Amino acid sequence: MEIPPPSAGGGGGGGKPDRKTTERIRREQMNKLYSHLDSLVRSAPPTGGAAAATxxxxxxxxxxxxIRQTQERVDMLREKKRELTGGGGGGSSSSSGAGAATAAAPEVEVQHLGSGLHAILFTGAPPTDGASFxxxxxxxxxAGGQVQxxxxxxxGAKAVYTIHAMIGDGYGGIERVVQRLKEAIRSN
Structure with a gap:
């Protein structure tokens, strides 16, 4: 028959740590949290002495x-990003009142890379699902291309598709692929 060892707290309780142990663990956790906070927020050391003096x-x-300064900086950068992305979209949205069909027309840019193809497609509106992609x-x-x-x-209000493909010489080559690609995008 085995006899359980006596509890370290000496309280004779059923495994619950005593108040002294609980407080020591809490202080250690707080010290770890403060240390972690200090490692995240690097500030200039005080002029009077070591960092521990604060x-x-x-x-x-x-x-x-x-945290407040960082939040202000993030807000400023978000606003700057919104201006930069909205600046290009803002011009097209003001002209879209006159002709919404021309603003929503997809654009296709194709670069021939030897036997390869690099296609960038701009659609007028972001897709609600991935079907058009x-x-x-x-x-x-x-059309005979191998998508790499x-x-x-x-x-903003546009979806950008980028497709890299290898094209064989058969079936009309790159011209056929470009034609099929334009038809697929315009059929949206």
Whole structure:
């Protein structure tokens, strides 16, 4: 028959740590959190001495100020991004009142790379699903192209498809692939 070892706390309780142990663990966790906070928020050391001389409320104040400044910087950068992306889209949206059909017309740019093809397609509106993207990839494959890489991204009110494909000489070559690609995009 085995006898369980006596509890370290000496309280004789059923496994619950005593108050002293709980407080020590809590202090260690807080010290780890403050250390982690200090590693994330690097500030200039105080002029009077070492970094340990600052009090915890001071360190929290420095961290709060750092977070506030970072948030302002992020907001400013978001606004700048919105102006830059909206600037190009803003001009087209003002002209779209006169002719919405021309603003929504897809554009196809194709670069011939020897036996390869690099196609960039701009659609007038972002897709609600990936069907038009898959149609473009399928059109390249149906026309005899081997798709090496294909992806799309949405920028503002436009979707941008990029397709890299290898094209064989048979079946009309690159011209046939480009024609099929344009037909697939315009059939949206």
């Amino acid at each position: 009090t915890r409320p001071d360190r929290l104040g420095v961290a709060a100020e750092y 898959h149609r473009a990839v399928r059109a390249v494959e149906d 890489n294909a992806h799309f991204s949405v920028a």
